[in-house]
Every structure is written in C-alpha cells, then in structure tokens.
Amino acid sequence: xxxxxxxxxxxxxxxxxxxxxxxxxxxxxxxxxxxxxxxxxxxxxxxxxxxxxxxxxxxxxxxxxxxxxxxxxxxxxxxxxxxxxxxxxxxxxxxxxxxxxxxxxxxxxxxxxxxxxxxxxxxxxxxxxxxxxxxxxxxxxxxxxxxxxxxxxxxxxxxxxxxxxxxxxxxxxxxxxxxxxxxxxxxxxxxxxxxxxxxxxxxxxxxxxxxxxxxxxxxxxxxxxxxxxxxxxxxxxxxxxxxxxxxxxxxxxxxxxxxxxxxxxxxxxxxxxxxxxxxxxxxxxxxxxxxxxxxxxxxxxxxxxxxxxxxxxxxxxxxxxxxxxxxxxxxxxxxxxxxxxxxxxxxxxxxxxxxxxxxxxxxxxxxxxxxxxxxxxxxxxxxxxxxxxxxxxxxxxxxxxxxxxxxxxxxxxxxxxxxxxxxxxxxx
Amino acid sequence: xxxxxxxxxxxxxxxxxxxxxxxxxxxxxxxxxxxxxxxxxxxxxxxxxxxxxxxxxxxxxxxxxxxxxxxxxxxxxxxxxxxxxxxxxxxxxxxxxxxxxxxxxxxxxxxxxxxxxxxxxxxxxxxxxxxxxxxxxxxxxxxxxxxxxxxxxxxxxxxxxxxxxxxxxxxxxxxxxxxxxxxxxxxxxxxxxxxxxxxxxxxxxxxxxxxxxxxxxxxxxxxxxxxxxxxxxxxxxxxxxxxxxxxxxxxxxxxxxxxxxxxxxxxxxxxxxxxxxxxxxxxxxxxxxxxxxxxxxxxxxxxxxxxxxxxxxxxxxxxxxxxxxxxxxxxxxxxxxxxxxxxxxxxxxxxxxxxxxxxxxxxxxxxxxxxxxxxxxxxxxxxxxxxxxxxxxxxxxxxxxxxxxxxxxxxx
Numbered sequence: 001x002x003x004x005x006x007x008x009x010x011x012x013x014x015x016x017x018x019x020x021x022x023x024x025x026x027x028x029x030x031x032x033x034x035x036x037x038x039x040x041x042x043x044x045x046x047x048x049x050x051x052x053x054x055x056x057x058x059x060x061x062x063x064x065x066x067x068x069x070x071x072x073x074x075x076x077x078x079x080x081x082x083x084x085x086x087x088x089x090x091x092x093x094x095x096x097x098x099x100x101x102x103x104x105x106x107x108x109x110x111x112x113x114x115x116x117x118x119x120x121x122x123x124x125x126x127x128x129x130x131x132x133x134x135x136x137x138x139x140x141x142x143x144x145x146x147x148x149x150x151x152x153x154x155x156x157x158x159x160x161x162x163x164x165x166x167x168x169x170x171x172x173x174x175x176x177x178x179x180x181x182x183x184x185x186x187x188x189x190x191x192x193x194x195x196x197x198x199x200x201x202x203x204x205x206x207x208x209x210x211x212x213x214x215x216x217x218x219x220x221x222x223x224x225x226x227x228x229x230x231x232x233x234x235x236x237x238x239x240x241x242x243x244x245x246x247x248x249x250x251x252x253x254x255x256x257x258x259x260x261x262x263x264x265x266x267x268x269x270x271x272x273x274x275x276x277x278x279x280x281x282x283x284x285x286x287x288x289x290x291x292x293x294x295x296x297x298x299x300x301x302x303x304x305x306x307x308x309x310x311x312x313x314x315x316x317x318x319x320x321x322x323x324x325x326x327x328x329x330x331x332x333x334x335x336x337x338x339x340x341x342x343x344x345x346x347x348x349x350x351x352x353x354x355x356x357x358x359x360x361x362x363x364x365x366x367x368x369x370x371x372x373x374x375x376x377x378x379x380x381x382x383x384x385x386x387x388x389x390x391x392x393x394x395x396x397x398x399x400x401x402x403x404x405x406x407x408x409x410x411x412x413x414x415x416x417x418x419x420x421x422x423x424x425x426x427x428x
Numbered sequence: 429x430x431x432x433x434x435x436x437x438x439x440x441x442x443x444x445x446x447x448x449x450x451x452x453x454x455x456x457x458x459x460x461x462x463x464x465x466x467x468x469x470x471x472x473x474x475x476x477x478x479x480x481x482x483x484x485x486x487x488x489x490x491x492x493x494x495x496x497x498x499x500x501x502x503x504x505x506x507x508x509x510x511x512x513x514x515x516x517x518x519x520x521x522x523x524x525x526x527x528x529x530x531x532x533x534x535x536x537x538x539x540x541x542x543x544x545x546x547x548x549x550x551x552x553x554x555x556x557x558x559x560x561x562x563x564x565x566x567x568x569x570x571x572x573x574x575x576x577x578x579x580x581x582x583x584x585x586x587x588x589x590x591x592x593x594x595x596x597x598x599x600x601x602x603x604x605x606x607x608x609x610x611x612x613x614x615x616x617x618x619x620x621x622x623x624x625x626x627x628x629x630x631x632x633x634x635x636x637x638x639x640x641x642x643x644x645x646x647x648x649x650x651x652x653x654x655x656x657x658x659x660x661x662x663x664x665x666x667x668x669x670x671x672x673x674x675x676x677x678x679x680x681x682x683x684x685x686x687x688x689x690x691x692x693x694x695x696x697x698x699x700x701x702x703x704x705x706x707x708x709x710x711x712x713x714x715x716x717x718x719x720x721x722x723x724x725x726x727x728x729x730x731x732x733x734x735x736x737x738x739x740x741x742x743x744x745x746x747x748x749x750x751x752x753x754x755x756x757x758x759x760x761x762x763x764x765x766x767x768x769x770x771x772x773x774x775x776x777x778x779x780x781x782x783x784x785x786x787x788x789x790x791x792x793x794x795x796x797x798x799x800x801x802x803x804x805x806x807x808x809x810x811x812x813x814x815x816x817x818x819x820x821x822x823x824x825x826x827x828x829x830x831x832x833x834x835x836x837x838x839x840x
Contacts, residue, residue: 004637006488006532010524012499019452041450042782072699080709084699089768091775110775137708140737141715147667148735151563254665257553257561289497301549304557324557356498363500363519370451371782 015362018369018396020389023205023379026215028223032202035379038210039372043111045208046373047121047218050380053196054101055171056234060188061180066138067192068098071105073134075127080134083120092117094124100172101313102384111209115217122221126198130189143178154324156250157259157425164248164421165263165318167241171234172313202227203383207376238315240265243421250425258330258426260323262337266310266414268317269385274310275398276410277319281310283357283407284344285321287364291340292321302326302333314384319414327427334422341420344411349404361399365392430787430803433624434795437631439640440612444791444800445627446619448784454520454620457788458530459796461615462608463510464587465580465648465726473587476507477551477596478604482514484543487536492529499525507585510725511796517785520621524630531634534614537605544598551593555586563666567733567836574660575674575729575832579651610641615795619788651676651727658832665839668715669736671745672834674729675825677721680797686809687817688721688730688825693769694761694818695719695732695752700768702752703732713740713748725797730825742835756822760815773810 023035058064072094073080087094090113097104107121149155159175166173206218242265267274278286285292285308292306306323321341325333369375382391432446467474482505483492496503501518516526559565568584576582587593616635618627654676678684696703696719703717717734732753736745780786787803794802 004633006528006535009489009495010522010528012525013519013521015500015519015521040782041448042778044779044782081700081705084705085768088698088700089764089771091771091773108779110778113771134709137712140712141708144668144715144735144737148563151665151667153561255561256556287497288502289493297550298546301546302553304550304554324553324561326553326556356494359500360497360502363497364502366452366500366519367502367517370453373782 014359015366016400018362018366018392020369020392022389026219028204028219030223030225030227032204032227032229034204034206034215034218035383036206036210036215037372037375037379039375040208043209044108045111045114045206045210045214046106046108046376048104048106048205048207048376048380049125050203050205050384051103051105051197052201052231053103053192054099055174056101056236056238057192057196057232058171058236059191060183061174062176062184063188063192064103064196065098066135066142066184067189067197068096068103068105070130070134070138070189071096071128071193071197072124073138074129074131075123076129077127078120078123080131083124086120087117090116094121111214114214118217118221125222126225128193128197130186130193132186135184135186135189139181139184142181146176146178146181153252153255153257153259153426154322156252157261157423158322160248160250160425161261161263161320161421161423164243164423165240165265167243170240171236171238173240196232199226199228201230201232203229205376205379205383207372240316246421248421248423249428250423251428252426255426256327257324258327258424258428260325260330260334260337260422260424261320262334262341262420262422263318263320264420266317266319268312268315269381270387271317273410273414274312274317275395276402276406277414278310279357279361279399279402280344280407280410281308281319282361283349283353284308284340287360289356289360291343292337295340296323296325296333296336300332300336302329302336330424330426330428334424338417338420341415342417344415345408345417348408351404354402354404354407358399362396365396365399430781430791432791432800434800435628437611437636439636439638440610441631441635441638442615442795443627443631444615444617444795445622445624446617446787446791447622447624448619448787449621451620451784452520453517453784454523454526454618454622455515455517455785455788456526456530457513457515457617457619457785457792458534459615459792460512460514460609461613461796462512463508464583464585465509466608466646467580467583469580469583471592471596471600472583473551473585473593474596474600474604475512476585476587477547477593478601479505479507479512480547480551481537481543481601482533484540484547485538486533487538489529489532490538492533495525496529501526509581509585511793513789513792515785515789523618523622523626527630527634530616531638534609534611534635535638537601539598539602541598544596544601548593548596551586552590555590555593559584559586564670564836567672567834570660570662571672571674571832571834574658574834575676576651578649579726580648581651581724581726581728606641607644610643611635611638612640613643615792617788617792619791620784648726654830654832657828659835660833661835661837663837663839666836667838668738669742669838670734670836671736671742671749672731672733672836673746673749674731674832675827675830677728677730677825679727680723680725684817684821687813687821690766690769690810690813691756691818691822692719692721692730693772694756694765697769697772703734706752707734707748711748712737713745742837746833753822753826757819757826759819761818763815766813766815766818770810774807777807
C-alpha cells in the first residue's frame with residue numbers, strides 16, 4: 001500500500017475563469033429598467049431599490065437617515081403596526097438601509113407570498129406619512145443608541161476619522177449629535193420623502209426565482225410610480241475639507257482597548273489604478289493571511305483583528321485601516337501599521353506571496369458570484385458607476401497577471417509615508 | 429428539503445454528504461463534540477483558546493491558513509458552550525486541499541510554543557474587545573453564575589476571567605487535544621458540488637488512518653431545580669439602565685423545545701411582536717427589548733432583556749415584562765398570531781437553505797443531536813405546537829422561583 005505523504009500538499013487548480021452572466025432587463029410601465037437575476041434553488045425573491053438619496057441631499061443632518069428608517073412608520077391606510085403585521089404574517093422582511101451616498105429599500109419574500117406583500121411594499125413606497133408620535137419614539141430610541149455607541153472606542157474613532165478626512169460639515173464627515181436628532185420634524189421627513197424617495201432616482205434589481213409572473217406582479221405594483229433614472233444633484237457640497245493636522249487623539253477614560261484608524265484619500269472604482277490598489281490592499285490587510293493580520297495579530301498578539309479597505313464612492317475613494325488593540329500597546333501597533341504600509345513602497349512583493357493573494361481573490365470572487373443575491377450585490381456595485389460586467393473581465397485578468405512592479409508603483413503613488421491621517425480613541 | 433448521505437469510518441468519524449450542484453464551491457464543516465461545558469471549572473475559556481490553536485500549524489503542515497488561501501479557500505470557526513465548529517469554503521476543484529488540512533490537524537497539532545504565547549494574547553484582546561470594553565459587555569459574565577450554580581453553563585465560552593486564559597499551559601493543550609479532538613468525537617459534513625463516491629474516497633485516504641481515541645463519556649452535573657428567585661444589582665457607566673431576566677427551560681431534545689421557542693417568538697420576533705409593539709411603542713418603557721431562548725443542548729435559559737428609556741423606573745420596567753408573561757400564562761394565543769410565527773419560521777428556513785455552508789452546519793448540528801434528518805423534520809415539530817402548548821409551557825417556565833434577574837443600573 002502506498003504510504004500517505006502528509007507533508008505534500010495535494011495538487012490544486014488555479015481558478016482562471018468565472019461565469020458571470022449578464023443580468024436581464026425588463027422595462028417597467030414607467031419606462032425604467034428593472035434588472036433581474038433569475039437563479040438559485042429556492043423559491044424566494046428579493047426586490048431592491050437603490051435610491052440616489054443620501055446625506056448630500058439633506059437640508060438638516062440626519063434627515064436622509066430618519067426618512068428612510070421611518071418609511072414604515074405609517075401610510076394613509078396602514079399604521080406602523082399594520083405594516084409590520086402584514087409583512088411578518090407572510091414571513092417577509094423589509095430592510096431600510098440609509099447610507100451616506102445611496103440608500104436602499106429591500107423586500108425579501110417567499111415567491112408564494114409575493115402577491116400578498118407587494119401591496120404593502122407599494123403602499124410604503126408611495127404613501128408614507130411620518131406620524132409625529134412615531135417620530136418621537138424613534139428620536140428617543142435613536143438618542144439612546146447614539147449615547148451607547150459613543151461609549152465604544154470603535155465608534156468614537158470612526159466618527160473622528162470621518163470628521164478628519166472629510167471635514168465636520170461634509171455629508172461624509174459629520175458626526176451626528178443628540179441635538180441633530182432632536183431637530184428632526186415630521187415636515188422635514190415628509191419633504192425629503194417627497195423629493196428623494198416617492199419620486200426619487202432609483203435603480204431596481206430583482207434576484208431569486210424571477211419569472212414572467214413575478215415581473216408582471218412587480219410591474220403592476222411599482223411600475224407606475226413616478227421614479228426617475230437620472231441622478232439627483234446633491235444640495236450640499238461633497239468636496240472634502242480635510243483637517244490640516246494628521247494625528248488625532250480621542251481620550252476616553254477607563255477603556256482597556258484603543259481603537260485605531262489610519263487612512264488617506266485614494267481613487268474610486270472607475271479609476272485605472274483602482275483594481276491594482278484593491279489587490280495591493282488585499283495583500284496588506286484584506287484577508288486573514290494579510291501582512292497586517294500576520295504581523296499585528298498572529299505575530300505580536302496586539303489585537304483580535306485588523307483589516308484595511310479601499311472604499312469607493314461616486315466621486316472619490318479612500319484607504320483605511322481599522323483595529324482595536326490593548327490600550328498599553330496602541331503606539332506599538334500604530335508603528336507596526338506604518339511599518340507595513342511603508343514596506344509596500346520600499347520593497348518589491350515576492351511572487352510566492354502574490355500567488356496566495358491572486359488565488360485567494362479568485363476564490364473569493366467565485367464565491368461572490370455564487371447565488372442570486374450575491375450576484376445582485378455585485379451588479380449593484382457596477383450599476384452605481386455606470387459599469388457593466390466587463391469590469392470583472394478586466395479585474396480577473398488584472399488579478400491573474402499583475403506584476404510586483406505595478407503594485408510597487410501603485411504603493412509609491414498612493415501609500416507614501418508621511419501622508420496619512422491617524423486617529424486613536426481610548427485611554428491614551 | 430436537504431438531501432444527504434451518511435457513513436461512518438472505522439475510526440468512528442461520522443461523515444455526511446450533501447450534494448448541491450448549483451454552486452461552484454464546496455464546503456467542509458467539522459464539528460467537534462466539545463465545548464466550554466467540558467472544561468475544568470478552574471481552567472475555563474480553554475475550549476475557545478484551543479480553537480485558536482487549531483490554526484497554529486499541525487504535525488505535517490506548518491501553517492493552516494496559507495495553503496487554504498493559496499487554493500482560493502476561506503475558513504473560520506466558533507466555540508460555544510456545547511460545541512467547537514470549524515468550516516471552510518473552497519472551489520470544488522480544490523476540495524482535496526481541505527481534506528489534507530483538516531485531517532492533519534485532527535491527526536496531531538504542532539503544539540508550537542509561539543502559537544500558544546501569541547494566541548493567549550489574541551484571546552485576551554478578544555476578551556477585552558467583546559466583554560470588557562463594550563457597554564453591557566459583561567452581562568453574561570454576571571448572568572451565567574447567577575442562573576447556574578452547578579452546571580458548567582455557569583461560565584461563558586470566553587472564560588470566567590482573563591487569568592484562566594493567561595494560565596493555560598502546553599500540557600493543558602496536549603491533554604485537551606488527545607481527549608477531545610479524535611475522529612470518534614467529530615462529525616464531518618462535505619457539501620456543495622461533490623459526489624458521495626468522491627467524498628468516500630477522500631475520507632478513506634485522509635481521515636481513515638487517524639486512530640480513534642479514548643473519548644471520555646460526558647457526565648456533567650445537572651442543575652437542580654431552582655427554588656428561590658435570584659437577583660443581582662450592579663451599577664455601570666452606561667448611558668441607560670437595563671434589565672435581564674432568565675428562567676430555566678428544558679434541554680434541546682425535550683418535546684417542549686418548540687413551544688418554548690415559539691413563545692419567545694411571540695414576544696419578540698419581528699416588529700409586530702408583542703414586546704416591541706406594547707413596551708417599546710405603546711408604553712414607551714424600553715428603547716430596545718428582546719426575548720429568546722439560548723438553544724443550548726443541556727437545559728438552557730429563556731431570556732428577556734431590555735434597555736430602559738430615561739426616567740423609567742426599574743420596578744415599572746420589570747412589572748411590564750411580568751404583565752406580558754402573565755398574558756402568555758393566562759390567555760390562549762390567537763391562531764392567527766401563531767400562524768404568523770410559523771410562517772416566519774418557514775421563511776427563515778427557506779432563505780437559510782440558500783447557503784450551502786449554512787446547510788452543512790445545520791446538518792452537522794442535527795447529527796450531533798441524534799439525527800441529521802432533523803433539519804427536514806423540525807418544521808413539522810413547530811407546526812404541531814398548539815396555543816394550549818404555549819400556555820402550558822409559559823406556566824411551567826415563568827415562575828418567580830425559577831427566575832434570575834440582573835438589574836443593570838446606569839451610573840449617573
């Protein structure tokens with residue numbers, strides 16, 4: 001019998017191709033395209049509306065946030081309780097996700113109950129009324145949540161980081177206060193709703209088991225709504241007004257950990273360097289085997305976890321590192337973060353390490369296109385930038401063929417020492 | 429419906445195979461039948477620390493993560509009071525790499541001193557991050573010893589205190605491994621775009637040569653029936669006071685499990701649920717309130733926890749919770765309300781089966797409970813629950829002498 005050599009890794013295959021079917025398009029009665037992905041094994045459906053409505057469209061702070069969060073607080077014909085009851089009864093979920101740039105309203109339903117929940121969904125989209133009583137409860141609870149979050153080092157460092165990177169009055173930078181939440185009124189929410197939701201700028205993606213019957217039902221209920229495709233100009237400038245000081249500390253008594261954020265402006269998705277920067281970021285802090293994780297967690301044991309990201313918005317992109325470390329080692333951890341970033345600009349990456357990143361990223365993309373909801377999420381990330389699936393053809397090629405020299409070049413241009421903001425919150 | 433095939437290797441490893449051809453990925457889930465409840469009361473947090481060490485290299489493979497990432501895979505693990513569960517996802521074409529890695533760390537760990545030193549620190553930071561440095565983070569460190577006096581659910585998975593983690597030695601690590609990490613104490617589920625023949629062949633090659641071990645029969649002290657209400661009051665620097673109430677319930681295999689689970693859903697599953705509608709929205713006593721049962725294998729807890737609005741007195745908050753429990757004890761649930769909860773469960777089930785990893789985890793856990801096919805029959809068990817069942821279990825569970833209450837006061 002052949003003796004098993006456990007030291008020898010099995011042969012493996014590199015993923016070189018990923019099946020990415022184009023989404024299909026159905027035209028609604030109002031002329032808007034509805035993108036759909038008919039896939040998967042389960043009789044379920046997800047309808048997602050992405051609104052070009054965010055903090056840049058606010059006349060006062062938290063207006064966008066509260067308008068979306070309270071969308072299900074009542075309509076002319078249903079109280080908030082009835083909306084909840086009518087959706088819960090059919091095991092359906094309505095997700096309201098206000099975000100800084102675009103905001104999302106998502107309905108999940110079993111196919112067999114779609115016709116029962118679509119009327120509720122349509123009612124909420126076209127008939128929200130924001131009752132004062134509901135708003136008062138919301139404000140009270142939101143203020144308490146804000147106070148709880150303000151005790152967390154991670155939240156405090158994130159708030160400060162956003163202020164520092166974008167400016168205290170920038171929609172991406174402001175940190176809401178109790179007073180901001182108190183200032184919300186039914187009239188302000190109604191005004192935002194009318195302008196940016198009820199007749200807002202929308203892109204629609206439906207995923208799951210989507211056949212002609214489901215499309216017709218969706219068209220019946222929401223195809224007649226006065227949505228538009230055109231992006232809505234913001235009323236507040238999104239141009240960052242970053243701080244002049246690079247280092248910022250938020251002193252918090254009695255914490256046993258400090259939260260660290262390090263970052264700087266970079267580029268966004270449509271930019272020619274973006275893909276290379278994403279690959280470089282994966283190597284630095286984008287997966288478990290990354291340099292930051294290997295050094296700061298697996299070698300030094302300073303943290304439970306650390307990661308880094310390239311975040312893309314419509315007109316800008318930025319790089320950020322985030323971690324929580326023992327309060328006594330925050331300076332050491334910060335030094336190690338800078339050491340790892342700097343190393344990318346001074347030394348070429350070895351092909352062995354790059355090979356792991358290539359294969360990890362390909363596996364992760366393969367998973368990212370597995371299943372209708374994952375594919376819909378990927379599609380969303382393209383539609384927002386007017387890109388199509390050919391973006392991924394280019395990205396896959398880039399992952400498979402990028403050379404250490406190109407990564408080095410990108411590192412030198414975007415991650416140059418001395419240009420980073422850093423924020424530490426906790427007991428310093 | 430989750431189809432599966434089952435076989436057992438000669439060394440006692442139980443294997444389940446679930447084929448789903450709709451995915452290009454494969455999943456391996458290995459459940460070890462060991463959790464925090466199996467720890468020595470003076471060395472708590474060990475099962476979880478050990479989980480970290482399982483990534484620190486094995487007998488023939490110096491690093492676990494890198495070879496997996498090299499073939500496009502990802503992995504993670506979690507420890508609970510009952511089990512330790514490891515899982516990985518990779519492109520189907522590279523399934524054998526998963527077998528190579530998982531079988532080597534079941535065969536023998538590297539027992540590296542460096543790994544132990546570093547992971548002790550990582551776990552201590554995890555302890556701080558999740559339990560000490562978060563508002564309300566220490567709640568379960570307080571509640572468990574209050575509710576359990578004898579059973580090892582007395583301590584949290586992370587451990588009773590940081591010192592227990594600091595004191596862990598290599599001897600402890602080795603002892604724990606050979607005692608619990610044996611093939612006859614594990615359940616392997618392979619799921620995704622795989623065939624039974626392929627899995628059998630790989631199992632024979634990689635897992636069959638691992639010797640079975642002398643796994644001790646679990647004999648945990650049973651928590652005696654509680655005879656007196658317990659209360660604990662603490663003061664913490666948090667923005668809002670909170671209340672946590674627990675009652676002992678039956679174990680996971682008891683037929684009343686489903687009625688108890690539905691009782692918790694009546695109280696707090698979804699925005700139309702009773703506690704949210706009545707205590708958050710109508711009476712405005714709480715900013716946030718939850719009810720759930722812990723789902724532990726041994727007799728667990730029913731929990732109601734809520735954060736009080738400013739100016740609300742603790743007594744009033746507690747009274748309002750008691751009133752809602754009294755309604756459950758005295759009045760029959762309407763059929764429509766019960767149907768709603770069953771519809772929600774069905775929906776969760778159908779959505780849950782979209783994920784191959786989720787299916788694999790559920791199969792492994794159901795097999796541990798006695799039969800993997802429970803994943804397909806549990807919905808029926810829920811369907812059979814009647815309003816009278818819920819009223820009956822509410823009356824047995826929600827008695828003052830069965831309760832432990834933590835009053836978590838905000839320091840001014």
